[in-house]
Amino acid sequence: MPEQDAGFLEKLGAGTLRRLAAVLYALGYFFEILREIPGFFLRRRSGLRVLTMQMLFTGFEALPVIAVIALGLGGIIVIQGLSLLPQFGQGQFIYTILVIVITRELGPILAAFIVFARSGTAITTEIGNMVINREIEAFIATGINPISYLVVPRFLGVTLSMMLLNVYFNVFGLLGSFFIAQLFQPLPFSQYAAGLFEAISGADIASTMLKSMMFGALIATVSTFYGFRVERSTTEIPQNAIRSISVGFTLLIVANGILTLVYYL
């Protein structure tokens, strides 16, 4: 029994240290990215093309999906709210619910899920293929920091795209709900906008933008991190893509909870 206990404790300790080392390595990777960001702006055109293409792919091309989801979500909230809330004489709370759901909570997290599913896996696969093709080694051999040239533009592109997509998500969600509201309770846009802007606050805007920025940074970091974890075989690429998705979604939910908690503190 003592030998078995020692073995178990030894395994537990080794596993904990290994995980802690992995977390520290990931944190170090993240701070390395942050450290390279000023250099990106100083070098100006270095990696600008990568940033542009990343924003085109992550931001602009994801816009139709985001718009459809936002319109649908806004419509559902208005349909449910207008059918339920007036029964209790609380019809004016539809604006508060719209703000809470679309702006503060579901907008950033849904946009993050979509971006991660579309762009995160693509980034992991692209960098993994570059590792397999020894392009990373070539960058290092020629004196180019792969994080500076490959990761930072993607990091900035995904983060900026996330923030903009969140803005579009809010616009489409709140605008879509206005058009749906016309079907049930026709009201002038000025009245709708007044009610909406009365319900929304600066803290809501700050919260949603902060969330989308954090989510963008998280998506870029996790997806590039797992792209670099590919070592030799092409079969590692889909494995790491799946792992980045599962880890990324978990981290997104945890981060959303923490930021929501901070908002209410």
Place this chain on the structure above:
Amino acid sequence: MKFKIRFARQIVGLFIILGFGLLLMIVIMIGSNQRWFARNYEYFSEFQTASGLSQGMGITFRGFQIGTVTSIELTQHNVVAVRFNIFDTYIDKVTQNSVMQLVSNPLGLGGGLVLHQGRRGTDPPPEGTLIPSINSGLGRSLVDQDLVALPEEGDQIAELLSLLDPILRNVDAVTQEAEQLLAEVNAVLAGSSQGPAAETVAAVNAVLIELEIAVADIGKIAANIETTTAEMRDPTGLVPRLLGAEGSIARILNDDEELYREIETILASVQASLRDVEEMTEYLVSTTPRFPVSSKKVARPLIPVKRSSPEFETTRLSAGAFRNKLSNRPLFKVSATRSFNAYLFCACRCAVAHSGHFWCVFVFSGPTRGCLHGTQPGCP
């Protein structure tokens, strides 16, 4: 080159500009709606308690919100200091000698921090100065000097009563309707009204009466069944006596055919009586020629009766069958012929002795009924 790749920078630039433009527009709209960029004038007031006060609550003047409470704090002198701001659009409403009043409603309706305008002076007091509470010494002094324009206070109890009055009227109307409804229901149940419900109640009453009679009959039947059951249970009762080994039925069944023989004897005597009737009938038929004619005359009016009466027809057929049976009996025929010949012999002998012709006088135990004309081979 693909369009999106070729114009990637333009597309991304448009995407960024539009996104941030929308964000800026939203922020501006929120700000303008929530007076982020408007000028507010800050003042403060002092109250004895913070009860009923809250940060962010509105300050009203004649029902319009003219400002908001920004902070509430307890000072070192145990006085509640309330800081508030007045919107720039309503700053002219705040004049010298203005006072603040915390209005609370026990029902939770209305209430809030109300500004009462000063009577004298048109300029607003300097920003950051005290606007006294109406319950403070300074506030009471201003009111006593009639420097505050207080609105005419209505009688709160009268207002409450005026609110309650329509409610009570509604309750009264509902009560009256309920009474009418109950009266109608009573009338229907009593059967004194008209309509489908009253008819149904009347029908139900009639059915109940019939049901009572049926129940009474069933009670009688049940009593009889009970009596019968008691008799059956009683070992010395009627049923065991009837059905027992010494009972009447058993005696009938075990009398060595004594009853059967008695019945046979009775039937034999009946048969003998019938023979006599047959003989008499034959005799009457043969000695009474006018009888068929008469019978036809009599029968003619009876035809409708016969047709209309199946029983009569059945009886007639039975009589016919009986007659045929009688006529088909050879012994009966011989006996009848002999009797008839004996009568004729006597009669012919009388007639020959009287006139020498074949005139026979039919004499049958009574007065003369008629004569037969012709030869009579039976006569000597």
